[in-house]
Amino acid sequence: MQTLQQTDSDGTVTFRKPVREDGAAIWELIRSCKPLDENSMYANLLQADHFRDTCVVAEMDGDIVGWISAYITPQDPDSMFVWQVAVSSDARGIGLGTRMLSALMAREEAEDCKRMKTTITLDNEASWGLFQSFADKNNAILSSEAHFTRDTHFNGEHATEHMVTITFREAIIESAA
Incomplete structure (x- = not known):
């Protein structure tokens, strides 16, 4: 299964589109990031599958440490709506949230936003x-x-x-x- 990867200049964090197999790990990450609203595992699985082009997974040492769920709004196709941003406690303090937002907006799918x-x-x-x-x-x-x-x-x-x-x-x- 091919994924689009963007590796940070220091090589320690990889930003990519999620795959459906990431759903459970994304759900666990969100659960660990209080006070984020938890969705069902199924909802996170659908996001990773159906909305993969506008969602971001950040990996460090093979672990998912960051997640953005987003979509281009049907009523306003010039806007990217960011539903949720989650950053593992293991990856806080390195600007990961901002870097994931930048990776999202650098994608071809966001070029008209x-x-x-x-x-x-x-x-x-x-x-x-x-x-x-x-x-x-x-x-x-x-x-x-x-x-x-x-x-x-x-x-x-x-x-x-x-x-x-x-x-x-x-x-x-x-x-x-």
């Missing part, structure tokens, strides 16, 4: 830091607004998710022209 979107609760400092860092690194503009609200969408059971939009400079320049 002018924006990256995700949702984040206000108390998730790690995610806000990751996406702000990615926006800064790419000289992009980050904006946000409440999207899925606690009372309207989550029946009071989950904090409001804010839609974070990172607009790349090329898209800003194109819209001004």
Whole structure:
């Protein structure tokens, strides 16, 4: 089974598209990354299989230490929606989240994307830091607004998710022209 691989310059981390055999390991990684919302193992298997072109696995020493699930939104084909980012405690502190986002956006499948979107609760400092860092690194503009609200969408059971939009400079320049 062929996978697209992108190896970091130091050779220690490999970024690739997932394969269906990765589903269980991805599920285990997510379970170990509290407070991430856990999906069923089947959902992670489907992501690794059906959405492989827009998902990223990061491997170090043969172990999956990073995961991004993402997809190009049907309503807005210029946007890549990042559903989840997970980084193993063994791989934290080396900028893996930002590097996985960069690997995702460097793919041919993302070449027409002018924006990256995700949702984040206000108390998730790690995610806000990751996406702000990615926006800064790419000289992009980050904006946000409440999207899925606690009372309207989550029946009071989950904090409001804010839609974070990172607009790349090329898209800003194109819209001004």
